[in-house]
Amino acid sequence: MAETPILEVTGLKTHFHTPEGVVRAVDGVDFTLMPGRTLGILGESGSGKSVTALSVMRLVADPPGRIVDGRIMFEGRDLLALSPAEMRKIRGGEISMIFQEPMTSLNPVYTLGDQIAEVFQIHEGMNREQAWAGATDMLEQVGIPNPESRVDDYPHQFSGGMRQRAMIAMAIACRSRLLIADEPTTALDVTIQAQILDLLLKLQEDMGMAMMLITHDLGVIAETSDDVVVMYAGEVVERLGIDTLFDDPRHPYTRGLLNSIPRLGEKFTRGKQPLEEIPGTVPNLIDYDPGCPFAARCGQAMARCHTERPPLFKLNPAHYSKCWLSEADAEGRAGVAAAG
Amino acid sequence: MAMDTTETTADGPILEVRDLKMYFPIRKGLLKRTVGHVHAVDGVNFTIQRGETLGLVGESGCGKSTVGRLLLRLYAPTAGEALFEGRDLMAMQTDELNRARRHIQIIFQDPFASLNPRFRVKELVGEAYRLHTGDKDWVAYVADLLGKVGLQADHMNRYPHEFSGGQRQRIGIARALALQPRLIIADEPVSALDVSVQAQVVNLLDSLKAEFGFSFLFISHDLSVVEHIADRVAVMYLGEIVETASDRNLYQDPLHPYTQALIAAVPKAEAGAKRRRKEVVRGDVPSPINPPSGCRFHTRCPRAFARCRSERPRMREEKPDHWVACHLYDEAEHG
C-alpha cells in the first residue's frame, strides 16, 4: 500500500500522576489507520482504550495526566506539536469523537437542535437559520423520526438509543475525516446496537471517513472492523487484520479472549464445553513489572517472560505481536521495546 | 453437612409461575395521586422443573429483574401466583414465607453493591447458615464453601472491598449456596465482570449446579451466555413472555419474530461477520407505561398484520414443548 495513513500512533505513553503513584494508563501503543477504513480497538475495562482516544484528541486532563512519550501523526501533521488553538480547530472539524459517557457530551440544559447547530456555527461559519436547518437535517440522517419536532427536545426526553444517534449526528455534522467512537453501543440493547452499527457503517460509506471504534465486545469488532488492535494493561499486545484475528491470532491473551466467550450456536455444533478461563485478574498499572504484563496469567509463559518485556514483533506487514513466542516467526521488530 | 432437608416434595416442577403481574404506580403532584402505571410484568407464565436451568432473556426494561424480585416477594404482586413446590409464594404469610425463603436464594448483578461492606466474608457467607442450623462448626462449613467457589479459607476474615469484582461475585455465590437452596435466581450475575473473568464465573456456576443440583433461574440480556448455560429459555418483551422452548429449539428454530430479531442482532464474533451483516428490526422499545395494544411487538414487527394491532396473542404450544405468543401461529392462520 502506497497510500499514506490518516493516523499513525507510535510509542504512545500517557501516564497519570496520582497520590498512590504513577498510573501507566497507556504505556506503549502503536497503530496505523488507513483512510476510509475502520480500526477496532479491543481490550477489557481499564486497558487504556479511552485514554488512547483522549490522547489522540489531546483531551487528557493535565494534571493529573500527561502524554510522556510517543508521536501522533494525523495526515502527516504531528498533533503533539500543535498549539492549543490549532488543536481546537482539528477537534470537531477534521477529527470528531463520540464519547463513552453520552451525558458528558450532551449538555442537559440546551436542546439537541441548539447543540448540533452550534457545531455548524463554529466549524462551518453558518448563520443561525442555516445551522438550525442543518441540525434538523442531521437528526433526519441518523434516523430520528419527526426531526422537525424533535430538534426542540432536551437530551433527557430522548431514549438511550436516540441520544446515541444525536451524539453521532453531532460528531458527523462537520464531515470530519476521522471519527473516534468510544464504546458507541455498549449501553444499548442488541437490537438498538445493531441499528447504530448499521448507521455508522452507512455514514462511513457515504462520507468515506476513517473510523476508530473502541469496544470490549469481540462481536462488535467482528461486525465493523477491517483492522484490529488488542490492548492489555496499557499496551498494544497484538495488531492484525480482522480475518487473521479469528484465523491465526498469536498473542496468548488474544487467544484466551477468543476462547473465553460463548458463541451462539457453538453448543449445538460442538457440544457443550467449559469456557476457557484466563486465570487471575488484570495487573494494576502502578507497580511496574519488568516482564510481560500478561505473564502472571499466561499459560505459555517461559522464564524469560517474567523478567524481560517482549517488543512488538512484526510477523508480516499487517500482523504484529508483543510476545516472546512470536520471536521465532518474526521478520523484525516495530515500535519501542518498552524498558523500565 | 448438618442441614434439614424436610419439606421436599419429590415430584412436580420446583416453580410454576401463573399470570404474574406487577404494575408500579406512577405518582405525581403534591397529593401523590396515581396518574398511571408501569406495566413492568404483565401476565407472565413459566415453569422450572427440578434441576433445570431456565434462562430468562430480553432487552433492558422488559421486566426480567422484576420477575426475580417478585419471586422473593420483594414487591407485592399486582396479581398472579408463583407455586414453589406446589405452594403459592405470593399468598404466603410471613412465617411460611420466611421458611420458604431459605430455599430460594438470589445472586445479584452488582457484586459491589450487594455485599455489606461492614461485614467480613465469614459473616456474609455464614451468618444465615449459623442462625438456621445452630451448627457449632459453621466456620469450617464456610471454609469448605469458600473452597468450592474458588476462594481460600483465609479469605473469610477479609472485607468485601479487599476483593476484585470476580472474587466478590464468588462471595455472593458462596452466600447464596450456604443454605443449600433448592432454587437459585441469578440476575445478570456476570454482566458487571470483565470479559476475561466472565468465563471463570460462568464455569463455576455450571459446575456448582452439577454438584449441588439446585434449580436455576438465570436472568441475562446476553443471549450467548444464556445459550451456554440454560436448558430452557424464556424470551421476554415489554412485560410479557413471547416464547419458551428448549435451548436448542429456541436458538435453532425461533418462532416469534422478536426472538428471531434478537438472535439476528447479536454481533457474531467470527470471521466475515462484517460482510454478512443483515438488516435488523427498526424502532425503539415502546414505553411500558402505555404499552401498544394487541401484540406488544406489532410496532416493530416486520410481519405484523391487522389482528396484531387489536388482539393480544395467547401463548400456544406450536410444537411439542415449544410455546409462542404470536398471531402468525393462530389456528385460523393454518387454515
Ligand SMILES: Nc1ncnc2c1ncn2[C@@H]1O[C@H](COP(=O)(O)OP(=O)(O)OP(=O)(O)O)[C@@H](O)[C@H]1O
Ligand atoms: N484521571 C485519571 N487519573 C488516574 N487514573 C486514570 C485517570 N483516567 C484514567 N485512569 C486510569 O487509566 C487506566 C486506563 O483507563 P481507560 O479509561 O483508558 O480504560 P478503558 O480501556 O477505556 O476501560 P473501559 O473499558 O472501562 O472504558 C485505568 O486504570 C484508569 O483507572
Ligand SMILES: Nc1ncnc2c1ncn2[C@@H]1O[C@H](COP(=O)(O)OP(=O)(O)OP(=O)(O)O)[C@@H](O)[C@H]1O
Ligand atoms: N420499583 C420500581 N418502581 C417503578 N418502576 C419500576 C420499578 N422497578 C422497575 N421499574 C420499571 O419496570 C420496568 C421493568 O424493569 P426491570 O428492572 O424489571 O427490567 P429488566 O428487564 O431487569 O431491565 P435491565 O436489563 O435493564 O436490568 C422498567 O420500565 C422499569 O423502569
Ligand code: SF4
Ligand atoms: S510473552 Fe510470554 S507471558 Fe507474555 S503472552 Fe507471550 S508467552 Fe505469555
Ligand SMILES: [Mg+2]
Ligand atoms: Mg473506556
Ligand SMILES: [Mg+2]
Ligand atoms: Mg434487570
